[in-house]
Amino acid sequence: xxxxxxxxxxxxxxxxxxxLLLRTGKLLMESAADTNRIERNMKRVAAFMGIPEEKLxxxxxxxxxxxxxxDETHSFSKFQKCEKHGIxxxxxxxxSHLSWKAIEQDYSLDQYEEExxxxxxxxxxxxxxxxxxxxxxACGGFCKxxxxxxxxxxxxxxxxxxxxxxRARCIEFGINVYMSIAIxxxxxxxxxxxxxxxxxxxxxxxxxxxCALFIVPGVPLINFVDDMIDNHLLVGxxxxxxxxxxxxxxxxxxxxxxxxxxxxxxxxxxKFSELSMVPHDPYYVYAIAAAIAAMGFSMIxxxxxxxxxxxxxxxxxxxxxxxxVNFELGYGPVIGSFMGSFVVSLIAVKAVHWFDVxxxxxxxxxxxxxxxxxxxxxxxxxxxxxxxVIGEVTNAFANGINSALIILCISLGVAVPNxxxxxxxxxxxxxxxxxxxxxxRQRGKFIEW
Numbered sequence: 296x297x298x299x300x301x302x303x304x305x306x307x308x309x310x311x312x313x314x315l316l317l318r319t320g321k322l323l324m325e326s327a328a329d330t331n332r333i334e335r336n337m338k339r340v341a342a343f344m345g346i347p348e349e350k351l352x353x354x355x356x357x358x359x360x361x362x363x364x365x366d367e368t369h370s371f372s373k374f375q376k377c378e379k380h381g382i383x384x385x386x387x388x389x390x391s392h393l394s395w396k397a398i399e400q401d402y403s404l405d406q407y408e409e410e411x412x413x414x415x416x417x418x419x420x421x422x423x424x425x426x427x428x429x430x431x432x433a434c435g436g437f438c439k440x441x442x443x444x445x446x447x448x449x450x451x452x453x454x455x456x457x458x459x460x461x462r463a464r465c466i467e468f469g470i471n472v473y474m475s476i477a478i479x480x481x482x483x484x485x486x487x488x489x490x491x492x493x494x495x496x497x498x499x500x501x502x503x504x505x506c507a508l509f510i511v512p513g514v515p516l517i518n519f520v521d522d523m524i525d526n527h528l529l530v531g532x533x534x535x536x537x538x539x540x541x542x543x544x545x546x547x548x549x550x551x552x553x554x555x556x557x558x559x560x561x562x563x564x565x566k567f568s569e570l571s572m573v574p575h576d577p578y579y580v581y582a583i584a585a586a587i588a589a590m591g592f593s594m595i596x597x598x599x600x601x602x603x604x605x606x607x608x609x610x611x612x613x614x615x616x617x618x619x620v621n622f623e624l625g626y627g628p629v630i631g632s633f634m635g636s637f638v639v640s641l642i643a644v645k646a647v648h649w650f651d652v653x654x655x656x657x658x659x660x661x662x663x664x665x666x667x668x669x670x671x672x673x674x675x676x677x678x679x680x681x682x683x684v685i686g687e688v689t690n691a692f693a694n695g696i697n698s699a700l701i702i703l704c705i706s707l708g709v710a711v712p713n714x715x716x717x718x719x720x721x722x723x724x725x726x727x728x729x730x731x732x733x734x735x736r737q738r739g740k741f742i743e744w
Contacts, residue, residue, distance in 0.1 A: 309371055312344045313362055315408055317375035320353075320360040322415055323390055326383040329518045330355050330527040332391075332653065337362075339394040343402070357533040380537075382514050384598045384656045389414045391653055419597050423463060426594050430509040431456030433591025433663075437508050439584035440614065440664060442576070443501035448584075450490040454506035458483025462510075473544040480507040480548025481555075488556055507549060509595065512541045513663045517655070520706035524714055546675055578615055585614035588664040596660055602650060609661025613639045617665050628667065632701045636662040636708025644716040654713045662705050670698035 319340050323333045333355055341351050346364055354361040357380075363372040393414065397407050421429065434455030435448045443451070462479035466472065483506040491499035515538045522531030589610025590603050598606060613635040621631030636658070643657040650657070677691030 306371075309364065310373070311404065312341075312346065313364065313371060313373040315404065315411065316340055316344070316346075316362055317360055317373055318411060318415075319390060319394075320355065320362075321375050321377050322386060322411070324355070324357070324360065324377045325379050325381060326386040326390075327381065327514045327518065328387045328653075329521040329525075329655065330530045331521065331525045332387070332655075333360075336391060336394050340397065340407075343394065343397045343407070344404070355527070355530060357530055357537075382596045383419070384593075384596045384653075385417070385420060386414055386597075388599070388652050388656060389417075392651075420600055421594050421597070424460075427456050427459045427463070429591040429594030430459040431591070433588045433595070434505045434508050436584045436586075436588030436591060436664060437666070438501050438505035440581060440588065441501050441504055443498040443505075444496055446496040447498045447501045450487065450493075450496065451502035451505045454483045454486040454490065454502055455509050457486055458507060459509050473540050476510050476541055476544040477548035477551070480510060480545045481552045482548075483507045484549045484552035485556060488552070507545055508666065509592075510541060510545045511663075511666050512538045513592070513666065514596065514655075514659055515541075516702060517659055517662075517706045517709050520703070521710045521714070524710055549675065578618070581614055581618060582611040585610040585664045589660050592663045593660040598656060598660060599652075602652065602656065605646070605650060605657060606660045609639050609643070609657060610664050612642070613662050614664050628670075629697070629700050629704050632665050632667070633704035633708045635665055636705045637712060640709045640712040644712055654716075655709075658709045658713070662709055665701070665705055667698045667701045670694045670701070674698060 316337055320333050320337045323336060328336075334353060337353060337355075338348055338351065342348065350364050350366055352363040352365070358377055360375045360377060361372065362375075363370065365371070390411075393407070393410050396402065397410075402410070419426075431452040431454075435452030438451035439445075439448045458479040461482045462475045465475035465478050470478070484503060487502040487506040490496075490502055493499070515534045519531050519534040519538060522528070522534060586607035589606045593603055593606045615635075616638045617628075617631040617635035619631075620626050620634045621628050626634075639661045640654070640658050643654050643661075646657055647654050671694075674691055674695035677694060
């Protein structure tokens with residue numbers, strides 16, 4: 296028998312549900328959630344709204360989310376544009392919690408919309424200048440990991456703080472995101488170069504390596520690997536392109552600074568080539584530097600204050616594991632970086648239940664301190680200073696490929712345990728979801744379209 300035509304009221308109700316569903320997906324996409332998480336959360340919210348999964352069709356892209364609900368008789372579609380991409384780990388956590396609470400506590404659509412609006416309007420956990428200070432110390436931590444002294448650590452922190460504020464002001468003035476990154480990298484590099492003439496530090500060139508690393512797009516990069524492994528190829532490729540644009544803008548800013556300041560290219564390049572990548576400080580110094588860098592990036596990513604010490608501990612575990620595998624066991628920086636991020640991600644599979652947060656909230660800030668800044672800059676300066684000498688291109692490519700492999704292995708180390716764990720956890724979550732939906736039916740709170 297043919298299904299009856301829906302009334303105007305039923306159509307309006309369904310369109311409101313689709314609108315709330317799209318707003319949920321938009322909030323997650325604009326907060327830098329990976330595509331698999333966005334899809335899982337949207338399907339859970341659809342289940343809360345009584346939309347069967349077999350009638351729901353989602354198409355998630357970087358700039359647009361599309362949803363369609365259809366059966367043999369009806370078909371309804373809506374689109375939602377995603378424009379203001381940033382990183383907000385607190386929002387990702389709270390939307391995930393809301394999707395479960397709505398089912399467990401029998402939320403009405405009005406209650407759900409009110410909570411969603413509250414999450415969207417919620418101010419960030421840290422004031423802008425506090426975030427800039429965190430970004431500064433994060434780059435200072437990087438500098439210390441590269442082997443600088445504490446004076447250079449301070450110089451790198453100040454330069455990164457200024458660069459971070461320059462980028463924020465440029466974005467406020469409406470300047471293009473990538474141009475803002477280039478201007479920030481230029482300003483931070485100029486200041487770091489000026490600090491090398493102070494004569495106060497025995498390692499004056501290390502701040503040049505670290506002062507712009509707050510720009511390094513670790514979250515988009517790890518999400519790119521996640522999306523590609525999960526077969527969300529289109530979003531993954533877009534995230535990769537965005538990452539390349541950010542790195543390219545940072546490179547342009549640094550290269551432009553070198554040309555404007557008429558740096559002694561041969562001397563600078565020589566100094567960077569001399570920088571040792573072998574730890575010469577005790578492990579506890581690297582542990583302190585890793586904790587500072589991890590907490591600084593956590594503030595940029597807007598992680599809850601209660602988790603700062605957890606992320607600091609994760610950074611210590613990641614860096615010390617990396618150094619142990621690399622130098623003590625002799626497996627090199629690529630395998631060392633993979634093992635560092637793998638161990639942290641493996642621990643996070645269990646820790647997410649202790650702290651009730653998504654996996655990436657704990658893992659991504661913890662592994663950021665392993666970014667191979669020395670190799671990246673060696674490659675960058677080698678390409679900038681090509682003079683036609685035999686072996687220059689080989690050296691530049693060798694450093695570039697090594698840094699790319701390390702970054703890829705960091706991303707894989709984070710993604711692999713999470714993806715395998717998700718396959719086991721998904722069954723329990725699905726069973727729990729079906730049980731909760733059945734309870735709602737028994738309470739008479741569930742109306743299926």
